[in-house]
Amino acid sequence: MKKQCMRILIALIGVAGLGVAAKAQEADQIVVKIPYEFVVAGKTLPAGTYKVNRASNTNEKALVLSSFENRTSAVVVATVVEGNDTGKASVSFEQVGGEHFLSKIETDGHLYSISVSRSEILEAAARSHGGTSTPGTSSGSN
Numbered sequence: 001m002k003k004q005c006m007r008i009l010i011a012l013i014g015v016a017g018l019g020v021a022a023k024a025q026e027a028d029q030i031v032v033k034i035p036y037e038f039v040v041a042g043k044t045l046p047a048g049t050y051k052v053n054r055a056s057n058t059n060e061k062a063l064v065l066s067s068f069e070n071r072t073s074a075v076v077v078a079t080v081v082e083g084n085d086t087g088k089a090s091v092s093f094e095q096v097g098g099e100h101f102l103s104k105i106e107t108d109g110h111l112y113s114i115s116v117s118r119s120e121i122l123e124a125a126a127r128s129h130g131g132t133s134t135p136g137t138s139s140g141s142n
Contacts, residue, residue: 028052028053028054028060028063028107028108028109028110029051029052029053029054029107030051030052030053030089030105030107030108031049031050031051031052032049032050032052032089032090032091033048033049033050034047034048034049034050034091035047036100037099037100038093038099038100038101038102039099039100039101039102039116039120039124040065040074040076040101040102040114041074041075041076041077042117042120043074044099045065045067045070045072045074046067046070046072048067048069048070049067049069050065050066050067051065051066051067051068052064052065052091052105052107055075060081060110061077061078061079061081061112062075062076062077062078063075063076063077063078063105063112064076065102076102076105076112076114077114078105078112078113078114079113079114079115080112080113081110081111081112081113082110082111082113083109083110083111084106084107084108084109084110084111086106087108088106089106089107089108090104090105090106091104091105091106092104092105092106094116096116096121096124097124098124099124101116101120101121101124102114103115103116
């Protein structure tokens, strides 16, 4: 009888621990609707609804943007991560020419700053002034 009670107790503790881990992972998860095409990590993503969450619990700078409706995703590495206690979730963009570059992601717990590379800005400026760009010249790394 004691063995059975101990097994039940261990099972309950395990289930409670999983609930706490899942709750911690959801803290940096948001869903946003982006009404226009945008550039992030060297990739142009279509307008749509995106889920943003951390790529792993061990690396707080890596985020994954994914859209089920568009079947697209991108991994973003933030240059700066700050605590955020505003309780507000949002995304911010820098606009160059006609293109929008993802520059900030704000979750309930953190503010992620994403740097836009100089080559991405120059390519966008060239395209908006009627110039052409060579595909693959932007590495997307910061």
